[in-house]
Amino acid sequence: MGRIHYLLLSREGGVSGGQKMAVRHVEALRDLGFDAVCYLGVGSAMPTWFEHQAPVEPAKVLGRDDVIVIPDDAPEAIEMALKLGGRAVIFAQSREGFAALGFRPLSRFPADRFPPILAVGPAHAATIRRAFPEARVELVPCFADERRFAPSRTKKRVISLAPRKRRLEASAIRALLGRLHPRHAETTWYEMVNRSEADVARALGGSALHLSLNRLESVGLTTLEAMASGCVCVGFLGIGGRQYATADNGLWVAEDDCEAAADALAEALDLVDRGGPKLERMIEAARETARAWSHAAFLPRLEAAWMRLAPDARTLTP
Structure with a gap:
């Protein structure tokens, strides 16, 4: 054997x-x-x-x-x-x-x-x-490990992100959001850099939004973990994310288009602030996607x- x-x-x-x-x-x-x-x-x-x-x-x-x-x-x-x-x-x-x-x-x-x-x-x-x-x-x-990644009881108005592969784009999107959409200039951001899996799970579970910064991914696991955690996901798919991204489960933009990403983030923040059925449908569609990759x-x-x-x-x- x-x-x-x-x-x-x-x-x-x-x-x-x-x-x-x-x-x-x-x-x-x-x-x-x-x-x-x-x-x-x-x-x-x-x-x-x-x-x-x-x-x-x-x-x-x-x-x-x-x-x-x-x-x-x-x-x-x-x-x-x-x-x-x-x-x-x-x-x-x-x-x-x-x-x-x-x-x-x-x-x-x-x-x-x-x-x-x-x-x-x-x-x-x-x-x-x-x-x-x-x-x-x-x-x-x-x-996306459902044993570890799930929504917290209380979501905060926070944008989580893992900028390791797109540091320039992350900085650009943040600046563009504040300049082009000043109503969201004071939004809280949480960068997941050199964090343990447990820290990332807590951050995603407590964040209302996630900025997807996938780049050259075969799948894009962090974005799926954010979906499992009940985040509204926005941003880049990194090629591999095209396997699971739909118009219902997130707000996706063309690769490298930081201005479009900032606009999509503003739209997502407005959606979170309003609440209601549209927000609930997007979150549930994302969690259903994550269940297919569980x-x-x-x-x-x-x-x-x-x-x-x-x-x-x-x-x-x-």
């Missing part, structure tokens, strides 16, 4: 949605009866910004029946898997990162050893199938994928 090893490569244990999802896979697999662990790369550190129950193993030589799950943006690890043989799976969470860093080493695998690929969203899966028609692609969508929806997809990839790693019946 083999063990499933999710490779984690992080020298500082910093904030990364990809790291969190890998750890959540391990937790879920163990709950489903699979023998799975986090496999810590040499010189790497486990993330400390979220709590987890996943077991951790240091780097070591794997057995013939073991499976290593490699991040799509780790070319050296992909090359090593090619050299050593054994059972490998690629965990694809970033379209651009995969293309820039993972495509070249992956293309060197012979057809009879080409590793299966786990994709976190349908659009990303479609891109992978287009790039590698010979690949076995398993769609296991990422999830942990509950994720579990059967993960179970089915690994029953195809490594049924021998399932040692217990949950």
Whole structure:
């Protein structure tokens, strides 16, 4: 029987949605009866910004029946898997990162050893199938964790945002909102920078609005977490957000159009201030969207994928 090893490569244990999802896979697999662990790369550190129950193993030589799950943006690890043989799976969470860093080493695998690929969203899966028609692609969508992200009893007139990928745009939108819509110039903003998952969950749960600053996302998980938290969501989709954005579940604008984002924020603030059925419908549509990308929806997809990839790693019946 083999063990499933999710490779984690992080020298500082910093904030990364990809790291969190890998750890959540391990937790879920163990709950489903699979023998799975986090496999810590040499010189790497486990993330400390979220709590987890996943077991951790240091780097070591794997057995013939073991499976290593490699991040799509780790070319050296992909090359090593090619050299050593054994059972490998690629965990694809970033379209651009995969293309820039993972495509070249992956293309060197012979057809009879080409590793299966786990994709976190349908659009990303479609891109992978287009790039590698010979690949076995398993769609296991990422999830906005309803066990952690939910509305607080009281919402405050606060705009939450995670500006890490769009710092210039965040500053521009804030300035444009105050200048073009002076009635909203004194609005409270909350920047989620280097915060723990628990802090982010509290911030989103208590914020009435969320400025979506997705950029080059395969899905756009923070926006889905904001939807699950009952926020009115406004802003950019980062390409991947197009998989779930509708005219009913948020106020979305064209990529990089900061003026349009400021106008949409003003509209959203007016909606929050007025209250009423239109606001309630948008919030409920957003929460319904998040439910389609929930942990509950994720579990059967993960179970089915690994029953195809490594049924021998399932040692217990949950």
